[in-house]
Structure formats: structure tokens, C-alpha cells
Amino acid sequence: MKIQSFLLGLCGLMLVGCQATGADTEEKSHVVTDFAEREVSFNNEPERIAVLGNGELDIVYALGKNVIGRPSSQDVPVVQEAVEAEQVGSYHEVDTERLTLAQPDVVFANDPMNQKDLSAIEGTGAEVVLTKANAIEDIKDQISLIGEVVQEEASANHLIDEVELVEAEMKNEPLHKETKALLIYGAPGSNLVALPNSLSGDILEAAGGLNIAADFDQLQDYPQYAALSPERIIQADPDIVFFMAHGDPSAIEESFVQEMAQHAGWSQLPAVKEGNMDVLPADLFGTNPGSRITEAISYMRERLEEVHSE
Known part of the structure; x- marks a missing residue:
């Protein structure tokens, strides 16, 4: 009886441990909704970031992060620190070969221009988050979304406050x-x-x-x-x-x-x-x-x- 009780207790502890592990894994799953109303999940904070547009490039650095993949361009990118990053194409033409070499955890792309490229980009092993910027409000939403993805929500809110302060100044004067x-x-x-x-x-x-x-x-x-x-x-x-x-x-x-x-x-x-x-x-x-x-x-x-x- 003592042995049976011991075994039952041990199984109970193992079951609780398994349940706890499952709960921890579930808690680590981070889900965001992008501009195309797609839910994108991350088990960990993405460290290797690639972007296809200069706006997203600027925002990533403004949030204190850096990129391993940037837009392909003959011109010097807006953010000087990104000059040496791999050039991975643009909204108009994604370079999946270079994306594969760069091995990003996440790629920030355009909605709707890169809808057709989702499978190809995801095939490189990266998650894809779609954004756009046809208005100032869109840019504020971009800042918020990118901040959520890279888990820099406080910094994102600060940047948005700065934008809204300038907007208010223009209206008041x-x-x-x-x-x-x-x-x-x-x-x-x-x-x-x-x-x-x-x-x-x-x-x-x-x-x-x-x-x-x-x-x-x-x-x-x-x-x-x-x-x-x-x-x-x-x-x-x-x-x-x-x-x-x-x-x-x-x-x-x-x-x-x-x-x-x-x-x-x-x-x-x-x-x-x-x-x-x-x-x-x-x-x-x-x-x-x-x-x-x-x-x-x-x-x-x-x-x-x-x-x-x-």
C-alpha cells in the first residue's frame, strides 16, 4: 500500500509539473494583429529583425532595436546604423535569397503590396507582420504595432505622444x-x-x-x-x-x-x-x-x- 501510495503521489506531481510546463509555454506565446487583420504569434521576443521599408527601419531604431535586414537601395538609408545590414529587397521586389541568408525572426512588410509574398517570406523561416502608411494615424499605429512585436511598448507610447504633441501644436496655432x-x-x-x-x-x-x-x-x-x-x-x-x-x-x-x-x-x-x-x-x-x-x-x-x- 505504501508503494502504491508513493507511485500515485509521484504521478500526481509529474502531472502537475507537465501542466505547469504547458501553462508556461502558453504564457510565452505572444500574439499580435497586423494591419491586414492577421494574427501573428511569437514564442519569444524576435531578435533578428528585417524590414522592407525605410519607415519601419526608422521606427525599429527609434525603439532602441536594430535590424539584420534592410531595404535594398542605391541611396544611404535613413538610419546610418543600418548601412551594413543585409539588403533584402523592397515592397516591390522581395529578395528571398538574401532573406534566407539573413535568417530573420520577423519581417516587417507592406499591406497590401506584400500579401502575394507571404508564403515566400514565411518559407525563409520568418514571421511576417504587414503594415502600411498612407496617413499620420497609420504611422502612429505602425509605431504601436512594431513596439508590441519587439516588446518596447513604453518606448512606442512615448514616440506616439511626441507625434500627437506636434499635431496639437499645429491645430492650436x-x-x-x-x-x-x-x-x-x-x-x-x-x-x-x-x-x-x-x-x-x-x-x-x-x-x-x-x-x-x-x-x-x-x-x-x-x-x-x-x-x-x-x-x-x-x-x-x-x-x-x-x-x-x-x-x-x-x-x-x-x-x-x-x-x-x-x-x-x-x-x-x-x-x-x-x-x-x-x-x-x-x-x-x-x-x-x-x-x-x-x-x-x-x-x-x-x-x-x-x-x-x-
Whole structure:
């Protein structure tokens, strides 16, 4: 009887131990919901991080982490510390071979552009978290999500507070005079007009400017942009024209000016006469600036204020 009691007690202890181990494993499982409403699980905090966009790159470093994989680019990345990281492609073209070599635990990619690449990226052994940035609110949500994934929620909340502080300052101190602006985005020979529902359009609104393209028809394939309409632009008479691009924005300005010079009335616009045509910094406006969105808003406000003070 004593032996039987001992064995029963031992089995009971083993059972409790197994249950405790299972509970510990369950507690370690960390689940996040990304921008595509996908639930992504992590058993441990991801240490090897790869990103396909400069915005996510900036946010990861702003949260005190680093990456082993960064966007492929001929240009120096926004975050200098990431120069030596493996170049693993972009939203447009994922380099799965280099991702496999880098062996990331997690890859931050774009929704919806990288939906088609999910299987290929996951095939490298990494979890995929999809995000996007078509508005300032999206960037704040990106910061929150990435902070949740890398378990730096407090730092993420601090960054979000800084963004909201700048937004509040802009609202509490509106421009003294209405300033109409035109946002041109693209490449030589293919210029588009940024609409209010684009990230740059949202930055313009946050800075207190008025987008003259608010009622332009959006493009089917690029709903944040509209086709260039010289007649409507001349009629709207913007106070300032902003140029932005992934590459050299000055080339965009030259292409746009050449195109517009062919239309009567362009040279008579005050924005043209007074030289209110501004090439926006590519690291703040040619791509998602990440946590540096505060700098982008402040830069835009400064230029809008200069229009009527010159």
C-alpha cells in the first residue's frame, strides 16, 4: 500500500509539473494583429529583425532595436546604423535569397503590396507582420504595432505622444492666412498630383495647408494620387508647389516646370513669379519617414509660413 501510495503521489506531481510546463509555454506565446487583420504569434521576443521599408527601419531604431535586414537601395538609408545590414529587397521586389541568408525572426512588410509574398517570406523561416502608411494615424499605429512585436511598448507610447504633441501644436496655432498648395509626386515624364488621402496630403493638412487637388479624381491603380491637369492647376492658383520623389526631386521639378510652361497662364501664377516652388527632402517625403513624421510636419509648416512672409 505504501508503494502504491508513493507511485500515485509521484504521478500526481509529474502531472502537475507537465501542466505547469504547458501553462508556461502558453504564457510565452505572444500574439499580435497586423494591419491586414492577421494574427501573428511569437514564442519569444524576435531578435533578428528585417524590414522592407525605410519607415519601419526608422521606427525599429527609434525603439532602441536594430535590424539584420534592410531595404535594398542605391541611396544611404535613413538610419546610418543600418548601412551594413543585409539588403533584402523592397515592397516591390522581395529578395528571398538574401532573406534566407539573413535568417530573420520577423519581417516587417507592406499591406497590401506584400500579401502575394507571404508564403515566400514565411518559407525563409520568418514571421511576417504587414503594415502600411498612407496617413499620420497609420504611422502612429505602425509605431504601436512594431513596439508590441519587439516588446518596447513604453518606448512606442512615448514616440506616439511626441507625434500627437506636434499635431496639437499645429491645430492650436493655425496659419494666419489660408495657404493653397500643390503636391507633385513622380518621376521625369510621369508626374502625379498627391491627394488629401495620401501621406503627403495628410502631412500638408496637419501643417495647416489647403490641398488644391482635394476634388481631383483619384487614379484607379493609385488611389492616393490624381492625374496632372495643367488647366485645373492654373485655375486653382496654388500659393506654393511642392515636389517629392523616391529619387532626385529636383529632376521632378524640372520635368513639371517644362510641362507646365507650355500652358498659357502658368508663368503668371504668383507661385511661379515669386519662386514658391519647393523641393521636399526625400528622406521625409519621398518615403515613409517613420518616427521622423514630426520633422516632416514641422518642415511643411515652416514653408507654408514663409509663403506669406517673403
